[in-house]
Amino acid sequence: MSDAIRVVVADDERMVRTALRVILDAEPGIEVVGEATTGAEAVSVVRDRLPGVVLMDVRMPGIDGIRATEQILATLAAPPRIVVVTTFENDSHVYDALRAGAAGFLLKRGAAEELIQAVRLVARSDSLLFPAQIRELAARHAPAHATAHPWTARLTEREAQVLRLMATGRTNAEIAERLGVGPATVKTHVASVLAKTGTRDRTQAVIAAYESGFVRPR
Amino acid sequence: MSDAIRVVVADDERMVRTALRVILDAEPGIEVVGEATTGAEAVSVVRDRLPGVVLMDVRMPGIDGIRATEQILATLAAPPRIVVVTTFENDSHVYDALRAGAAGFLLKRGAAEELIQAVRLVARSDSLLFPAQIRELAARHAPAHATAHPWTARLTEREAQVLRLMATGRTNAEIAERLGVGPATVKTHVASVLAKTGTRDRTQAVIAAYESGFVRPR
DNA sequence: CGGAGCCTCCCCCGCACGGCGGAGCCGGAT
DNA sequence: ATCCGGCTCCGCCGTGCGGGGGAGGCTCCG
Known part of the structure; x- marks a missing residue:
């Protein structure tokens, strides 16, 4: 390569x-x-x-x-x-x-x-x-303006929403339905999430979400 | 359906x-x-x-x-x-x-x-x-013979290994290489894991692994 | 006014994935 | 001696997914 x-x-x-x-x-x-x-x-x-x-x-x-x-x-x-x-x-x-x-x-x-x-x-x-x-x-x-999570500053609001939904095991189509947008849009957001989190697929992104504390086991 | x-x-x-x-x-x-x-x-x-x-x-x-x-x-x-x-x-x-x-x-x-x-x-x-x-x-x-995790009793050793590797974001091919078996074998194990955990894809399986405590965020 | 960033959606493409069914091998239990 | 469960593989097939582009509309801001 x-x-x-x-x-x-x-x-x-x-x-x-x-x-x-x-x-x-x-x-x-x-x-x-x-x-x-x-x-x-x-x-x-x-x-x-x-x-x-x-x-x-x-x-x-x-x-x-x-x-x-x-x-x-x-x-x-x-x-x-x-x-x-x-x-x-x-x-x-x-x-x-x-x-x-x-x-x-x-x-x-x-x-x-x-x-x-x-x-x-x-x-x-x-x-x-x-x-x-x-x-x-x-x-x-820096306990002062400690933001919620590492990435949230860099993930847009929409991207963060998408990642949260990915972390519930939903497919792109389901996320699209949930958000009331087209599947193509979700694909775009997912691609952004993967790029910004440095992961290559949705599974790795979800893992990163757990590992970073972006989502937590209940 | x-x-x-x-x-x-x-x-x-x-x-x-x-x-x-x-x-x-x-x-x-x-x-x-x-x-x-x-x-x-x-x-x-x-x-x-x-x-x-x-x-x-x-x-x-x-x-x-x-x-x-x-x-x-x-x-x-x-x-x-x-x-x-x-x-x-x-x-x-x-x-x-x-x-x-x-x-x-x-x-x-x-x-x-x-x-x-x-x-x-x-x-x-x-x-x-x-x-x-x-x-x-x-x-x-039943604090007596409390086994490690909910499923481990039901997942075979091999399946548990595969799930752990899935939870590190690896592809089937990578898991196969890691375990020294063929990709087809890994696919079989993955299918078993999905069936036994009641999940439909590897992302959901990994989520279930986190949620059940089978794997933990570091 | 004109960018910049975000959200929305489209195309094409290749591939990993998961479903399905089948198969052989082995060791332990019956 | 037989059966069963676990592990190992084989095909075929449909599709969800991710990469590569591009494009239009919106708001905010300099």
């Missing part, structure tokens, strides 16, 4: 880099095309390989991940989506990175599955990345 | 009968073909209408649900599946009914969705009915 998602991994720790590479390379449709160990190296590698996604450690010697993010976004015509990777739950640097234009962030201890979903998500859509991990972080860090 | 599931409702309370009828009649593929208000009437109505499923109240004037169940199962060549309906959580009569050959039981306060699933389940397979409600009951009534 030539249209695989091209990923560059930037982290000063070798173990982390290889871990990320192994996980992502094992995944069809994702290809790690470069590694970097410093912020400066990250910038040049990205310029060189022109990836779709960059996994960027916040803490690196020399130029750190935040400044590297800034430079990449500022100097490339079609910049990749940058996902910040961090070890700590509430690393204030993460917010700096997000402010600098990062598409989202991940905890290093997160499940491989989430990493993959995250990469797929940022690669496909231009919505912010909000994997399940963000909840624990958001809960203790 | 001529092959709808034919249901007979037996309960002495009119409200209950109509509630069940309304819920079930609204559901495509399910048809309420008779009602009874006593155990004796239940037996004759069932003999007359030959339903696939009987919803039987345990407490009815005259012959109660348990004896009606016994008689139906004893005297019909191809007896319907009998689901006992009760108001109380730990009604010891329920166990009598199960011993008499009932296919499962439901709490009257249960969700409409569960009723429907229950009817579909018993109609399609010959496995015992174990909707989500049973857990609360099983928990406090």
Whole structure:
């Protein structure tokens, strides 16, 4: 497959880099095309390989991940989506990175599955990345305007309705009937939901809905 | 649709009968073909209408649900599946009914969705009915040999494996690869899972897995 | 006024999925 | 010795689904 998602991994720790590479390379449709160990190296590698996604450690010697993010976004015509990777739950640097234009962030201890979903998500859509991990972080860090759920900010109201109905096991036709619209419309919304959640079919979308807390078992 | 599931409702309370009828009649593929208000009437109505499923109240004037169940199962060549309906959580009569050959039981306060699933389940397979409600009951009534999950007793080991993999969003082909068997085999197992869980597609099966606690959000 | 975002709906296409029926193999129970 | 349940596969077939486009109408906002 030539249209695989091209990923560059930037982290000063070798173990982390290889871990990320192994996980992502094992995944069809994702290809790690470069590694970097410093912020400066990250910038040049990205310029060189022109990836779709960059996994960027916040803490690196020399130029750190935040400044590297800034430079990449500022100097490339079609910049990749940058996902910040961090070890700590509430690393204030993460917010700096997000402010600098990062598409989202991940905890290093997160499940491989989430990493993959995250990469797929940022690669496909231009919505912010909000994997399940963000909840624990958001809960203790920004209890102020904590919105209901990770995606709801990015899923439109209609899309959220559709996802909720998908999570009750309904077919597109049934959802259409329920919402009083045509089946084609539902298909469109479903496609948007899949893109924004980084999933490939309705089953995965429903799983993501459960895993993220968007819907809960009764 | 001529092959709808034919249901007979037996309960002495009119409200209950109509509630069940309304819920079930609204559901495509399910048809309420008779009602009874006593155990004796239940037996004759069932003999007359030959339903696939009987919803039987345990407490009815005259012959109660348990004896009606016994008689139906004893005297019909191809007896319907009998689901006992009760108001109380730990009604010891329920166990009598199960011993008499009932296919499962439901709490009257249960969700409409569960009723429907229950009817579909018993109609399609010959496995015992174990909707989500049973857990609360099983928990406090028979803490002894309380098995892990409602269905696991009825799903074979292989089927449970397949369901777990379905709940990770995998396709049949991926499950096959993972298990080291052919795709056709996985299809067979999936079909069994759908039948036993009373679901019509993999998405619904995964939802049921979450709702029953068979799998849990992390 | 003119975009941008959202909702609505259309086409075509390929495929995974699920229903149906059949089959062989094996081990344990009767 | 027979039967049954579980696991393994095979076809065929219809269709729901998802990907790829495009298109018109709406509101909101600069």
